[in-house]
Amino acid sequence: MTPHLDKLLKGYDRNIIVDKICDGEYDTYSPHSTTLHRHNYFQIVWIAKGEGIHFVEQHKYQYHNGSLFLLAPHFMHQIEYNKEVQGYVVSFSDTCLDSHQFQLALQFYNSQQCFLTVPDSEQELLNTEFQHLHHYFSNSHYVDQSSLLQNYLHIILTKIKGFSELHQKRVVSASHQELLGQFVMLVRDNYRQEKNLQFYLEKLAVSQRKLSDVVSLGTGISPAKFIEQYALNEAARLISFSTYSIKEIAAYVGYMDNSYFSRGFKKHFGKTPIQFKEEVVKR
Helix, strand or coil: CHHHHHHHHHHHHCCEEEEEEECCEECCCCCCCCCCEECCCEEEEEEEECCEEEEECCEEEEECCCEEEEECCCCEEEECCCCCCEEEEEEECHHHCCHHHHHHHHHHHCHHHCEEECCHHHHHHHHHHHHHHHHHHHCCCCCCHHHHHHHHHHHHHHHHHHHHHHHCCCCCCHHHHHHHHHHHHHHHHHCCCCCCHHHHHHHHCCCHHHHHHHHHHHHCCCHHHHHHHHHHHHHHHHHHHCCCCHHHHHHHCCCCCHHHHHHHHHHHHCCCHHHHHHHHHHC
8 A cells, every 4th residue: 555655645746736816716727715724735826916815824914916925734724816816826745846945945834924025026027937837837748847847936936035035024044944944854754654753853953942943933833733734734635636545544644543643634624534535526
């Protein structure tokens, strides 16, 4: 079972999904929702034109022309569109990123800094990058389609990093950013076998207090909660994109106790794994 799931995850993780928002509706390549929900992947929401409301982790944002939202996998959010809204939604997994892109994606984890306004002079240029990304996503005949998508995503992430630095009210030290990146990478590589925080403290050679301060500042949740949510998000992705049983998926992400897994999953997503799967089938 495990080799097949490994192959499935590897194949899915390479995907970058691009949706265009036309007159307030998705064009649409993947199931998106305008109801309150959580994602199991990263998402960039780019509003080129239009106004509306976006609720992210209990914060209410009034978006407008040139608005960007950076959503990490665990964020609870709900966006409202009207018929004048134009833009793009890009969804991806952090495991499709190279090491530099991975560092750029760390900025998505802070829910209090998820909303950015792009300077007027940069909006048309950025929208062009999204147009290119959408074009290459929509045309599968390109031999190096995945490379093209990743390169354009890299450009967009790099630009977003610059816009984000203009908005930040405080500067995160390079050492803290490095520690956060090391922690997230360790979780990504070890979450299935290691859910005990002590493993990560020893690997990083830091105190629990320091790691807690850095991770909480960067992600809004504790290190232990981050590890748990990472595993549950991976389980949700497998439920969405595979035919494996709930029991098999729970075991793959490191839960030997199915009832414990189900309780944690329901607390995180607001529904049991079975209910989650039933909703996926209906899409």
